[in-house]
Amino acid sequence: MAESFHMKSHEFRESGKRLIDWLADYYARVDQLPVLAQVKPGEIRASLPAEPPQIGVAIDTIIEQLNSKIMPGITHWQSPNFFAYFPANASEPSVLGDLISSGLGVQGMLWATSPACTEVETHVLDWLANMLALPKTFLSNSAGGGGIQDSASSASLCAILAARERATNFKSNERGCRENLVAYTSTQAHSSIEKDIRVAGIGRANLWLIDVDEQFAMRPELLEKTIEEDKRAGRIPFFVCATVGTTSSLAFDPLPAIGEICKRHNLWLHVDAAMAGTAALCSEFRYIQNGLELADSYCFDAHKWMFTNFDCTCFYVANRETLTHSLSVTPEYLRNQATESGSVFDYRDWHVPLGRRFRALKLWFVIQHYGVEGLQFHIRRHVAIAQKFLESVRKDDRFEIIAPAPLNLICFRVKGDDGLNEELLRRLNASGQLYLSHTKLNGKFTLRFCVAQMRTELHHVEHAWAAICAEATKLIAARDRGSHSNQAASGRE
């Protein structure tokens, strides 16, 4: 190349190696960093130059700015002290697989635009289906198969679109969605189901949130009753989303009963196992997906508990033709012999975007590096640590446990009012020592403690528990003083 502003080969080699070391150094000290970024709104932007550089700068400058201006605004999802939400693990093998994906920069919209991108994806998703003992209907040698999406939100949208088409005799794409379609999920389902139902033009008012039992699992008898009422009223029930491990409390909807109801009434059953699905790598946890053979579609996020960096939602359907029929539009400029032969998957027909990167590569790196046994080891390890934490909470009668916790998410609170628990959460997160998040269960403000970060060891959890106890002690003492002196027991000192 003649004159060029491109990065030269030796510069890429040197810079790339520096950044690999930068990441390794980061991982070595991430447990020491305040988990939650301690910045105020606008602080990061204010530190950045108002104008972009006219003339490019050296990698030294870029790295210096990364360290000084960007890192202070990072919340450390890779910290072993991250117990909030669900994790977003970026294991080293996944980062390396993703590096190759970034670098090759292939587009896998059609089989023809990079055959390996499609075939490795189909292959690895078949591997995974077997590793998790998913129903055979989801394998690519059946009428079904799996593909990767960016998120469970997008996967459930595609399930809804395929269900919408099936329920309208494949007319909703053509004419718009005018039928009185009705969808169902539980009060505990992820908010993305509501969002997707809106996006698909069905309307939130046509999504019933079915009540749950004392374990926060959908009550199937209420589901069936509602479906029957809707049918009598001339509405068209078409879709149920059941959850394997809800976001609030990791509740498990009863798939066998829900699946039977869906079969009986001819509804599409989508199963969302975003975080918990990975547990099925271990035979002793596979009970969570009993009944999955009744589902039309299924997804779980390898980018949560399976050590594969975002984005990597694994989405399976039992009938891929219904899906692709719902999502395929082929202009002339995308026509090609392989597609017309019918012998290939074109994954652009499995989701909304046309472009798609080679995401299977990072999953392939992860499975190759850990092996099935390595992944099982960590799932079991996390569940065991979480159960020890559960035991500590249970033994301390200042606390109450709000939901069943058979796996790795503990929902608990200090006995007392919401204000005290809100303040406890605020102080713990502000301390930088750990990061946890909250939900509301039975109307009560509840702390969520999820053990699934790849670096989390027992001692991190013990340390977190000590910090929780210490802050709770202070807050309870303040409350008791406050109530003695007749002040409002708001939990604020």
Add this chain to the structure above:
Amino acid sequence: MAESFHMKSHEFRESGKRLIDWLADYYARVDQLPVLAQVKPGEIRASLPAEPPQIGVAIDTIIEQLNSKIMPGITHWQSPNFFAYFPANASEPSVLGDLISSGLGVQGMLWATSPACTEVETHVLDWLANMLALPKTFLSNSAGGGGIQDSASSASLCAILAARERATNFKSNERGCRENLVAYTSTQAHSSIEKDIRVAGIGRANLWLIDVDEQFAMRPELLEKTIEEDKRAGRIPFFVCATVGTTSSLAFDPLPAIGEICKRHNLWLHVDAAMAGTAALCSEFRYIQNGLELADSYCFDAHKWMFTNFDCTCFYVANRETLTHSLSVTPEYLRNQATESGSVFDYRDWHVPLGRRFRALKLWFVIQHYGVEGLQFHIRRHVAIAQKFLESVRKDDRFEIIAPAPLNLICFRVKGDDGLNEELLRRLNASGQLYLSHTKLNGKFTLRFCVAQMRTELHHVEHAWAAICAEATKLIAARDRGSHSNQAASGRE
């Protein structure tokens, strides 16, 4: 850490550096590889082990399999001989920025979940808006702003959803889309507009494809006539997508006229500049976006011509509240002080997925490395090379040029029947020397030659032209022999 299947720090450092060298070596020889993968359907899968490894394997094995089993199925989008579709450039700085994004593994769904992820994105999209001289309405200090999406398909879906809500007085999310909404785009618009209209529950039958002029640009007088007819018929015109650089031929819809019509009839105007938008980095090409100040939303793909690896669609809106109002659903577990203060952007409300990675980092690396001048240099270089190619085609009277080519896409064909041109394309791509794609214009099979791959130099294009001429010479000779001997002039020897 005690016993662990995790990759050890020194192993990550060594493997990472090997893979950086692997990529550098790849870039050094990518011009020598057959651009289009020369494999048959199923060939890559057949080479992969049927079962995943129970026990993890060493990085040596992973790299060996990458080389021997996966690379044969790669179509080389990073080759300087890639002239097909639109490019998907993965420049070295973008790959390095993306490496940090993968490695940090932060989630930017809320400002609170990693403030830098949100603030750097807003900041860099403001930078970009100024670099491209976009209307001030798209800056974050106005009522608008920009965010990153995975693809132009997803961005236009969000534009349609916001437009749908606005046109229904914010009722379509709640009640479903029952109104007789009608959308408009040109016959040359990207297929994603049709897909999005289906997804949104509006129905393909309610999308009018407005006819184009001899330059393949939308005819605004036909647009207005159709809108008026629809209004008289009681339908509700709500959305127009205009294209700045169509996929087929890089045609430019007349934004000023279309924008005036949209204002007059109160329609949402979305402008899709997926590939061509980047040209506006150079003042002499900014005429392509004249009239953009009339648009409600705009997108272009930094992952095409702006050297930033996929995915990186930059999506701007003039009124961010309409967008977020259309896409926001907030369950308890996502509530936080920063959101409730109203002082931050929560980008999950700008698109369908909840999770989102730190994509602004790669864009930030690209802008920092190249500087504005470096990026301008390459845009001008590509246009100049493309114009030389155009001149070569024009001078050869065996060929005809099918569409105006003011920038970097040349649409041309051999004078003669479609069969000959199809066979020409097939042979050129099978040769491995170059990769180009096709479209149909005025009903004729037409070759598309796009000059936008970052490594493409004049000599690659000259070599491509020589290869095209050589194959055309053979095919024309065969046709002429064939017609002399009264055989079907199918172009097949």
